[in-house]
Amino acid sequence: MTSTLVRKAVGVTSLVLVAATVVMGLFVTPPDVVQGNLARLLYVHPPVAWVAYLAYGVTSIASGLYLWRPTRSLKWDRIAVASAEVGVVFTGLTLVTGSIWGRPAWGVWWTWDARLTTTAILFVLYLGYLALRRIPLSPAVRAKRSAVAALIAFIDVPIVHESVVWWRTLHQGATVATLGANTKVHGIMAWTLLLGFIAFTMVYIWMAMLRYRVETMTAELEETQLEAWEAERLAESATGDEAIGRLLDQGPEVQADQGAVRR
């Protein structure tokens, strides 16, 4: 009951914040001196990319906690997959919004620079993680293998983030990480960017909570159905034992009858 209320509160808050970001981004903030109205994608593209990093970070921590024996619990596995699924959605959004921004700004939908390529690799790595989870295995084995895969896939996250520093790219350098250094974002644009980060982070929390609930319910359902199935088998077995018992009790008469029928 409490958790349902929390989920609803998070959901409503995230929707309000996204709506506020839209209003601020489209109607309040000014156009950029170079990019004009294209710069309004600033309030969506970096926040969704950040959420993807955050989601994979949570997946990695949960996976690590599953692999560490003192904290091993399938609860961590469920958190890991819930977060990874949301992360894949947001990585997809990052690629799409980046492409929409790139076409008018750069002149191309896609180019093989390091930032774009490593982001695409990140997307495919976590799709692989989700595909790996579909292999029919016992929950414990699946959780262990998935946790290892999640930790390996996470190596790409810092590579994506640092790609604009380590290699020459068409993609711009980091804006948020270098705020206060040589990078400038006009006051209200910076505040709207911050609002976008908070709004999409709330959306992530909401989606991950919902997805976690679905995972928990699925696990509970599986357990209930397995118990029902075991009870059914035990009942069948008991009925079978009774029938065998009756046959043994009736023994020679029944066998004689059957012999008569056969004859």
Added chain:
Amino acid sequence: MLDESRIGDLLDGGPKPVVPKHKRRLRVWLPILIIAAALGFLIAKGLGNSLVYFRTVDEALAMKATLGTTTFRLEGVVKPHTVTTNSTGGVDFQLLGQDGRTIAIVDTANPPELFQPNLPVVLVGHFQGNHFLSDQIMVKHSANYIAAHPNRVATVNGKKL
């Protein structure tokens, strides 16, 4: 001993038509194989293109003899007051390097919306004599976001801040 396929039936809400084992395996492994192939493709493309995504004006001038007519990406800043439209619908301009040296550019494609003097660009093309023949211009914008009219920022109700 629990029969896994029976458990699967129960979990999925009852018995279903029996799917041959090799088809079941294919359903599981095919997406993984496709993803592995996609990953291999991306890494190969990344290694081929991303490591040296472009050469600067200074590097290109230093390597001009080696580069010959090979197609590569060239990066520099559009020198102000040098941009003119040519007969192909593209633009001619001087591309400025960090040490002040320039390369004459002949572009045969329409430049993107953001193309303008003083902005860094990445061109795809090759050397042809004394100029660089480009068939694609990509604009490399900075990480700065500055209001076009900082003194006329409107709020929702239309008032100035």
